[in-house]
Amino acid sequence: MQKPKLKTVNVTCPHDCPDTCSLKVTVDTTLKKAIHLTGDNTHPITKGFLCNKVNHYLDLVYNENRVLYPHIRIGPKGKNAKFKRVSWDHALKLVTKNLKDTEKKYGGDAIQPYSYSGTLGMLGYWGMSERFWNKMGAARLGRTICIAAASTAGIYTYGAACGPAIDEVPNNDLIILWGTNIVSTHVHMVPFVEEAKKKGAKIICIDPRETRTAALSDWHIQPKPGTDAALALGMMHLIVKKKKHDVAFLKKHTTGHEGFLKEILPKYTPEKVSRITGLKKEVIIQLAQEYGASKKTYIRPNYGLNRHRNGGMMVRAIMLLPAITGAWRNKSSGVFVGSIEEMWNVDLGKLQRPDLLDGKDPRSINMIQIGEALNDKKLNPPIKSLFVWNSDVANCAPDTTSVRKGLKRQDLFTTVHETFWTDSCNYADVVLPADTALEHLDLNAPYGHYYFSLSQPAIKPLGESKSNQDLFRELAKYMGYKEKCFNQSDESMIKDMIDS
Structure with missing residues (x-):
């Protein structure tokens, strides 16, 4: 029997936790599969031991219930919603057509991005997504729910x-x-x-x-x-x-x-x-x-x-x-x-590119009030397009009854980028597959100590899943955005942050 070829890859835990653990992932390069995960004992804070959740992270990566392909809804919204698999091209055309139509008819304020701490990698949290929404002039999200x-x-x-x-x-x-x-x-x-x-x-x-x-x-x-x-x-x-x-x-x-x-x-x-x-x-x-x-x-x-x-x-x-x-x-x-970010001394402007707003001054809706905003008949313009990633808005936002009532609106187009089929997916018009921390490059900044960690991809994205970075690069192409910053590589963006 041929001996398996193994390699070890440094990965960082992406969860919303102050510890930001450094991981060692063993990959069977023949099978192209991660087969073992442990803590990195060289890290001065996390020192090689992991919490129970992350000890079982490979179970999450290879879970049979992962969303691996784009889907569109073919029936009513809600718990029993039905979906069918489609190509990325088909899904992105639907999403960007909605974004273009909404922007043209109602303005950027009618487009509401919604995200939080599904990953705390700096690229996945603050990177290409912020550039994309800045270019569009979409509404802001007040993220004051935590700290x-x-x-x-x-x-x-x-x-x-x-x-x-x-x-x-x-x-x-x-x-x-x-x-x-x-x-x-x-x-x-x-x-x-x-x-x-x-x-x-x-x-x-x-x-x-x-x-x-x-x-x-x-x-x-x-x-x-x-x-x-x-x-x-x-x-x-x-x-x-x-x-x-x-x-x-x-x-x-x-x-x-x-x-x-x-x-x-x-x-x-x-x-x-x-x-x-x-x-x-x-x-x-x-x-x-x-x-x-x-x-x-x-x-x-x-x-x-x-x-x-x-x-x-x-x-x-x-x-x-x-x-x-x-x-x-x-x-x-x-x-x-x-x-937190005031101490990192990183120029987030290089990452987010607020200059892409080009003088636009979008409104801001606090994530705590998203349920109220979705149901507010006096809101001008109303939220007509909701784009959810890094969060499960149907479960995580306050006043879930109001949130779900708003998500059921027939005149609301909702896009969800997710790793698993959350409750938010059941209210989506389009569901896009998201990858995990083992499948992309990122730089993680902690909030419980002062050691940044580079998270390297251990395996290729499973199925047709995409990182947040790659998703918003694709969306920028389909929107017709020509700025070079939408083609910048993850490696180059990380270098910009470190150099700043």
């Missing part, structure tokens, strides 16, 4: 949602896991927390819920949901009252601290904070004492905090704690909300 409040809080407080990377955690004496369940949703931070604990650090979990992370911690504090800002302000009140704040740091590195210390913090006494948070005064006092006593402190909030009313201000209050104590003096200490 907008927290990232804005970081910008207004520090200039960016910055902070020490999670591999700095072991160099601290006190770690506060604030509103984050790292054991379940940020697993590659856990070893760094455990290492800190072995070195004598105290681990505090602040979360109303009993979580697996709470079980890992030395102290679990359970304030009422949405009262975290009051708790942070109460801590700072006590730290300043006990003169544990770093006056020199505040004078040299902050603005507005005088009014904050004199006018805001005195209002947040232990008694008041206890009434707001539901915590005993003694808990608040002890927490403030322990945080104020150490300069080597690390706070890891997460995005659940910003999904409350005044969530951005809650995050800002927490982010102020290391400025009050001067913990920022230690390069390993402070607060880490996430390594």
